[in-house]
Amino acid sequence: MTDMLTVIRPDGATKKGYDAGLSDDGLLHCYRTMLLVRSFDEICLKLQRAGRIGFSIPNRGIEATQVGAASAMRKTDWIFPSYRDFGMALYHGISPVDMMHNMFGNAEDSAKGRQMPVHFSFTEPIHFYSISSPIGTHLPHAVGAAYASKLRGEDTVHLVSFGDGGTSSLGFHSGMNFAAVWKAPVVFLCQNNGYAISCPSDEQTASDGYAVKAEAYGMPHATVDGNDLFAVRQAVSEATERARKGEGPTLIEAVTFRMGGHSTSDDPSRYVPKELFDEWEKKDPVERFRRFLEKKGLWNQTVEDTMRKETLAEIDSAAKIAEKTDKPGLETIFSDVFAEVPGHIRRQGEFLFDLVKRRGEASAGGGEFPL
Amino acid sequence: MTDMLTVIRPDGATKKGYDAGLSDDGLLHCYRTMLLVRSFDEICLKLQRAGRIGFSIPNRGIEATQVGAASAMRKTDWIFPSYRDFGMALYHGISPVDMMHNMFGNAEDSAKGRQMPVHFSFTEPIHFYSISSPIGTHLPHAVGAAYASKLRGEDTVHLVSFGDGGTSSLGFHSGMNFAAVWKAPVVFLCQNNGYAISCPSDEQTASDGYAVKAEAYGMPHATVDGNDLFAVRQAVSEATERARKGEGPTLIEAVTFRMGGHSTSDDPSRYVPKELFDEWEKKDPVERFRRFLEKKGLWNQTVEDTMRKETLAEIDSAAKIAEKTDKPGLETIFSDVFAEVPGHIRRQGEFLFDLVKRRGEASAGGGEFPL
Amino acid sequence: MANMTLIQAVNDGLKTAMRGDESILCFGEDVGPKGGVFLATEGLTTEFGKERCFDTPLSEDGIIGTAIGMAMNGLRPVAEIQFQDFIFPAFDQIVSEAAKLRYRSGGQYTAPMVIRTPYGGGIRGGLYHSQSGEAYFAHTAGLKVVIPSTPHDAKGLLLASIQDPDPVLFMEPKALYRAVKGEVPEGEYTVDLSTLRTVREGRDVTIYCYGAMVPVVEKAAAQAKEQRDIDCLVVDLRTLMPLDEEGVLEAAKQTGRVVVVHEAPRFCGYGAEISALIAENCIEYMEAPVKRVTGFDTPFPNTLEHHYLPDDRRVLDAIEAVYDF
Amino acid sequence: MANMTLIQAVNDGLKTAMRGDESILCFGEDVGPKGGVFLATEGLTTEFGKERCFDTPLSEDGIIGTAIGMAMNGLRPVAEIQFQDFIFPAFDQIVSEAAKLRYRSGGQYTAPMVIRTPYGGGIRGGLYHSQSGEAYFAHTAGLKVVIPSTPHDAKGLLLASIQDPDPVLFMEPKALYRAVKGEVPEGEYTVDLSTLRTVREGRDVTIYCYGAMVPVVEKAAAQAKEQRDIDCLVVDLRTLMPLDEEGVLEAAKQTGRVVVVHEAPRFCGYGAEISALIAENCIEYMEAPVKRVTGFDTPFPNTLEHHYLPDDRRVLDAIEAVYDF
Ligand SMILES: Cc1ncc(C[n+]2csc(CCOP(=O)(O)OP(=O)(O)O)c2C)c(N)n1
């Protein structure tokens, strides 16, 4: 395995004098965000098991990668996330309620209940780009958006995040290639969490890790310990700096592990050897960062208890609000296909509004086109 | 630029004792094949300019790559060619007449006049796979065919040839990746001839050459002087040996130059600097091999004159035969869509046969389905 | 005979085929140890080894591209695309290569292979786990398109598809995977491609459907009988390409009133071809407009998918409309 | 006004748009110094610089994928796909992404962009330089599909497409690039999308067509008049999606006899939708079968392409058939 950047030692220590460039508040914000992610996981699992939401994506094990990367981005930068990037959204202040609206696919969901859960889309307080299910399609989008920023002379950087499996997709090949040729301000973050659903890394690629794939495109790359928040933060910071200076894109591989199933529909015991879970359990990224905070005097059990309670309560109340929110109106089936609703779609909508009225189903919203 | 394997020096000399593993006849066969390619080019250009064929692909400058690679393959191996691999076909004894039938798209064309010129397809005397226009699609085909050979325990090797532009295609990414993971017996031959139509290499990729792209897939690679027949032959031989031993695929980049337009429809003066042509003219691969033969005592002006006359006559008479051959029969529009002609296509055929009869057009063949 | 679900019939079909012919192999994303996300390939790696049933890297282009290469070199690949929505990265390989290889090589190279893929709505899959793309493929000359609606047909059509000399896209209605059960013969048997299945005889209205819409139409037809004494002739198309066009026209002429039902969007959907065939070949028999009951011309929604998908009530409305015309 | 060919009108349209709006840029394979393989982008790099008109690596997936990213971030990309036959590697980006982005993001992200691509037969291009794939795209909710048939419309529709807030697939009939000439206004003007063009008025038979089939139909209509005194109403659809369905139905009702003409294969082709619309909405006005004159359900041949493509004689036969029915 290639050399891997590590900053926080297992016991929580860093090299003397290491400065991550974050205030105490900033450090605690990182920790709190990771706990928020854990709470999100926990509550969504319960909701899913109770049949109240259809599906969720667990994040245990990869929280430091998400939060470390997010912490290196400015609010004016863009994030092109994968469906597993809850932590990036939460770090930048996207509200749990707004995220829960998506999990329930209700009327307040910014995607208007059209997508499956975990397919978020936000433009505020940061561009957190609309998540697509097809793997890898968003890589060239980040490159195109970056080209636009560059052409206008802005210093915006575009971070695009994807999994180990994502490196086999078409979008990886074309996105990496175009970005390198155009010297586009993009940071490619490959979250190598060991599996693509059930496919282990050695059946995904014959290369030694994923960072080396950048060689094919003449692009600089780095491999970092993905369970080390500072290592990820540092690599992403260096990459954004280069990008802002006009020096082009970077590929970063964060080596981490998915401590659970691919989604709430998956049973990893069919394919992940138990020893792997045991081995990685010891490397828990939240625990590692906790030890760092403790050494720095920012953590004690009271802090922990309060934060855990608060974050769980925050997510829980978000879920309650979202669950009580109405389903989307019928018209949401027909709007946003085009900027204006064309005749044939309008007629189909009117057909449905009428049908629902005739059946006496009121539940599905007004059934009128917004003008 | 990466280190590049060279065997024949510009003056035709090789290292003392270098053995290419070819008999004198074999060496002359290589030379003769390159002259055949030149004759093919010359005659096709004339035919195209005279409006007697629609299109051709010139090969000047890259003859050594084609012939060197072909010379490393056995008749039981498969070749998955690009549209520019006339030399590989001719080397293995595919007859110029059969190739000319394709250029004229006539009734004897093995593709039944359905494809544009230069889209050959043969199974004898070697598998010279049906050429497709979409770039890069044949790479995964070679990998799948190689998987089949391997599964059956055969020692067949599959050579797949493509251009520098082809490395940006989807098929390159998926073909290379699958081949490496499967350790499939494939030789990937990238003919870097400087341009993809008008797109120069530095706008195609930011990598230093194309061989390095193999790193992304954990695959061995080599860069060779594509104007040096022995260098190409040696690299391909080594790769086929590895493949036969079950050690998997190799990517070979042959660095050469397209000494003309992309096709007979292209005017390179719009985008290729004249100096480049001048520079590469000096590196002519046929000339280089000729000097080698001369040093070896296998060449003199008489040999040259005879061979030139013979090859030109061979191609010329092939063209004459092909031009006199009938156009394909009407039924070729409708057959081979499926193994059996289904009802709806049969009815469309009968409609056309009837129409043509009513119009009194006899020229288009019998117009009956072969049973 | 055993009573099984549709997904069990698919699994049984794969095992039966692989036992009978060593050249058959299955691969795709997560089809190995996991057995596929719907368990269609459960047990295959164990029984046949990982050379004949295995996971691939995450590239549909690679899956279909390599399947073509295997097929032309003597194997019979049965490739799985995890959801039909994810077939589009392989669209070029399917449309430009698999479908055209025999034609462009004058029959020298062929790609006899099966692409299995679950399609359609009803599982709250939203935009990307619900689509019905049959029209794209039926419009592509050189491809066969098969969609079963019962466990019996699922196995029989799958075995016929695997034996077929041409590339077959085998679309499985995922909404029916566990929703329907039926008798399935043991061992080898085939259901011929390009044959229609008469689901219900009737003289008043002809309804064409396939896949997950078949039970919906059956329900509507039963209601039409019960509530209005309308006798519906229900036809399960099962092979969309090559279609038994004569059979389709025959069925239309029998009643002179036609409804076509599918989940996919209406515009340029498969139903348009059925309407067009009728308008072209037996319009003079028609006593009413040819009605289509389809998904809407929008992407597939999530929360409101039950409003998007045709249901028995919408089909019944259409039956009444053409009957009362 | 200047008299120009269709390809010149496209070139003029691009220049006009780029002069008026800095956010517009053109890219694709060989569109830079070479000016495109058909010279549609000739002179653009010189006039606008290589940041606004440039060559890309050989990846249609990359071209369309990056165009989407540009579009959502304030640029107006006009991407070229060298031949429509080579659009399929980008099919996933077009169908899954460009077409669905507005919907799936609830309107937060959009992809206003134009994909220009030459399509159709008539240049002896064989299987892969001749295809007409409009039905694939017209069936894809969220995409607009535009096909001009005259120099005037080429420029006017192109400018309208570039201004449109939605992704537009702009298919250029390459057979007409240099075969038709016509008056083209200087500077900015637009031809509204989703409007039909009446090419010729008539009371006897309605013919729908688009792109390179328009002149073929015109010729047939003239012969029908001359030889049989049949008056054809010829409608150039020009925007295939969203289609002016009312206009289409209106034209059908005017004559009660309909012929639909396109180059693409028949089965599930665009013509099927026109037939289906008529069969669904105004079958009672029809006095004859709705005839389709189309390419055959095979890949596109090379040597025999003139037998494959609908010609005026085939159209005339169809006109007579519906007239004499
Ligand atoms: C094109 C495509 N093919 C298949 C799928 C089904 N699928 C969803 S997630 C996934 C695995 C992704 O693995 P990876 O990229 O490693 O991300 P991770 O889930 O591990 O974060 C697959 C195969 C898909 N969404 N898109």
Ligand SMILES: Cc1ncc(C[n+]2csc(CCOP(=O)(O)OP(=O)(O)O)c2C)c(N)n1
């Ligand atoms: C998918 C696809 N896109 C575009 C084209 C048009 N095209 C034909 S050849 C070519 C350039 C190929 O360049 P390269 O791979 O370097 O091969 P060379 O012609 O130089 O041998 C292009 C763009 C195509 N055939 N297929």
Ligand SMILES: [Mg+2]
């Ligand atoms: Mg992963």
Ligand SMILES: [Mg+2]
């Ligand atoms: Mg080249």
